[in-house]
Amino acid sequence: MFIWGSRAKTHTEGEGQFYCPECEEYRQYEYKKAKQYFTVYFIRTFPTEDLGEYVECTTCNSTFDPKVLEYDPEKEQEKIRSFYFYATLNIMVFIALADGKVDDGEVEEISNIFEKITTIKLERAEIMESIEELNKNNRSIKELAAAVSPYLNDEGKETVLRGAIAISKADGVVHDDELKMLHGLADDLSLPKTYANGIFAEEEIEGK
Numbered sequence: 001m002f003i004w005g006s007r008a009k010t011h012t013e014g015e016g017q018f019y020c021p022e023c024e025e026y027r028q029y030e031y032k033k034a035k036q037y038f039t040v041y042f043i044r045t046f047p048t049e050d051l052g053e054y055v056e057c058t059t060c061n062s063t064f065d066p067k068v069l070e071y072d073p074e075k076e077q078e079k080i081r082s083f084y085f086y087a088t089l090n091i092m093v094f095i096a097l098a099d100g101k102v103d104d105g106e107v108e109e110i111s112n113i114f115e116k117i118t119t120i121k122l123e124r125a126e127i128m129e130s131i132e133e134l135n136k137n138n139r140s141i142k143e144l145a146a147a148v149s150p151y152l153n154d155e156g157k158e159t160v161l162r163g164a165i166a167i168s169k170a171d172g173v174v175h176d177d178e179l180k181m182l183h184g185l186a187d188d189l190s191l192p193k194t195y196a197n198g199i200f201a202e203e204e205i206e207g208k
């Protein structure tokens with residue numbers, strides 16, 4: 001009698017470090033491919049079909065879709081952070097630009113305020129680049145605020161708003177149109193009204 005059948009066998013095709021969603025830690029993984037083999041008398045002969053690929057955590061043995069390798073929470077965090085810095089800087093530059101051009105004093109002021117609220121020291125060139133970009137793209141502060149708002153918690157929004165207030169105050173007086181713009185910014189950031197008014201009161205400029 002001729003006995004034939006099939007059997008599945010997995011091969012490890014690669015390995016490395018990944019963020020295991022089950023362990024919630026960075027772990028070692030093995031990239032595996034399962035293949036169906038044709039067997040004769042229970043001996044493997046040749047592969048008949050691919051059964052699929054998966055990633056296995058060598059610590060908890062959980063298996064995942066290979067897409068799991070694309071997820072890196074640290075990089076994700078980094079991306080959100082840089083996005084937030086970028087938006088904060090752009091909003092500050094936007095306000096500085098509102099009265100025409102940005103002079104050296106204002107560039108210095110932007111640099112100081114940005115460092116105070118983010119602890120990052122900007123190069124003058126980075127600020128100039130942001131100025132150039134805003135001049136070119138003609139984006140509204142409403143668009144900038146709406147773009148960054150979903151990535152920020154209330155504290156982050158407060159930081160952006162305080163940066164904007166500090167820039168508005170830099171020439172000594174907060175003009176009516178600046179005040180209107182700051183309230184608009186608080187709205188566009190979706191900062192709760194009472195929270196925003198608390199900040200305006202603390203900064204000694206009018207609430208609404």
Ligand SMILES: [Zn+2]
Pocket residue numbers: 020021022023024027057058059060061062
């Ligand atoms: Zn794991």
